[in-house]
Amino acid sequence: MASVVPVVLQRHFRRVSSSQQAVQRRHRASLAATLEDLKTPVGEQAPSATPRPVVPTKVKTYEEIPTPRGYPLLGTLPSFLAAGGVQYHHRYISQRHRELGGIFRETLGGSEMVFVSDPATVRQVFAAEGPYPRHFIPEAWLLYNHDRQAKRGLFFMDGEEWKENRRVLNVRLLRPSSVTLHQDAFGQVADSLLRCWSSLTPGCPIPHLERDLYRWNIESLGVMVFGSRLGFLSEDSESSNTNSSRNKEEMERFIEAIHGIFKETCAMGTFPPALAKALRLPIWNRFADAVDRALGAGQQLVLEGLKASRERQERGQAPVALLDHLLQEDGLQDVTIIRLLTDLFLAAADTTSHTAIWSLYLLGRHPKEAERARREVLTATGGSREVKGNHLSSLPYLKGVVKEALRMYPVAPFQTRVLGCDTQLAGYLVKAGTMVVLSVYTTGRDPAHFTNPHQFCPERWLRDAPEVTTTNTCPINSEAKSCTSPSGSISTTSSAPIGRLHSHAFIPFGVGSRSCIGRRVAETQLHLLLAKLLAASDLRAVNQVDMVMRMVGVTSEPLQLLVTPLSDEASE
């Protein structure tokens, strides 16, 4: 879900380390077996006939993990700040990996963290996560929950409580058939957004792109959760009619509050949250106020949804919405449903909308790739602009566009795991309870795993990926280049076809039992929106942007996107 803010992270590390001592002892026994499993990397053949002689390798100590030199007292903080601070944390860490390798440890502001970018080591981290994987939660969020005695959703749960609720939501959100149920509704919401945009002044960039995509995302999630429209895309007659009773201003405040949580948490990254809370500084009050409002509005929405669901049940209607299933079939308590669903909105909001922005940016800067994706869509629909859910299985190139957006501009550029047992990471012994940061952004741009990693190249994800020639001349964070030649043809030599990609080199949604529960929902929403947009419009990104951290990876300035309706001939 969210990413890592360094100052916050260090304090959390200390707490996690001490609480994990018991886990460390429990999992020690499984370590030997796990390490044995890890010896054969994915994609390599396991040795068959003759056993190879075992060469004893010396396990290196934690202290031997490479670490940068720092200044007395200040450590590496001056370098961190000189590189742009929290906003450019991902770039700073990439630079460190270039200097120190796929694993390093660094003390920033008092506490130490282990960063990992090498996919084989990333896999070792997940193998050592234990049965109840734990991830980093920003300190401000924990303080808020403690202060308000707030019981929260999946992202905040641990142990058996997490496992039980996760099991229920896995069935409802990760089974392909469960998400297919909502495809038509997602498509209708995307149509609403397109209608809103078609009424805007021609030739001008979309004035509120981020806000509109936020609304599209929450509205899409709303139809899945409640089975009815929330009314966020208010210019659209369809949604406003079906929800005339719902207070639009209230809805807007919900969106604003969710947005505020991310904004204010990020602001807190430069100040110790505990101190801000103790002194009741405006920075804390603004943050707590945003969470109060978001949780309050979420609770109100879910309570209304529960009432409507019970009424449908009394009328003998079969379950349609996610909430119906949780209430009527999974037998969850109202209070649990409120917790789970409210936090689902919070987890979905920034991640999906900003991935949509990055996908539009890449398409808008690369007309040839956009044209190829459009042709693919129109071939799938038989030339019609009516894109439906059943067309999605014929859009591998378009799916490659979204993968490229997530590889080059991952909204969660860092992921975290608390090690569940002592383990070897890249040959170094690391203790249970250590928080490890996975440098997802760095891995996605590593030429060892992605040829021409700074180039936008959706075809690298095609099973029969043609090979690509362009040599990698783009420095980190330069404008993404496309991998088609000026003529639009694809040249020859080395790309990294999907078949040879390490299983842990591309993990935008995380891995394993605690990976993103909304992955299929997000992908379906994104594929439908982009396919519909491409079928009906030409996309141009006017400005060149960079990625900065605002809890998630966002554009450094608002994207100026021109959406021009295509003439009828253009689609033929």
Ligand code: HEM
């Ligand atoms: C492009 C969009 C998205 C991206 C890139 C993304 C990414 C992630 C990542 C990296 C994690 C952390 C996994 C871990 O700790 O290993 C996560 C967790 C989570 N995500 Fe997403 N996410 C996206 C959309 C969504 C959506 C649409 C929803 C809700 C429908 C959602 C709900 C959640 C929840 C509830 C968790 C916590 C899961 C748990 O702790 O068991 N996400 N997401």
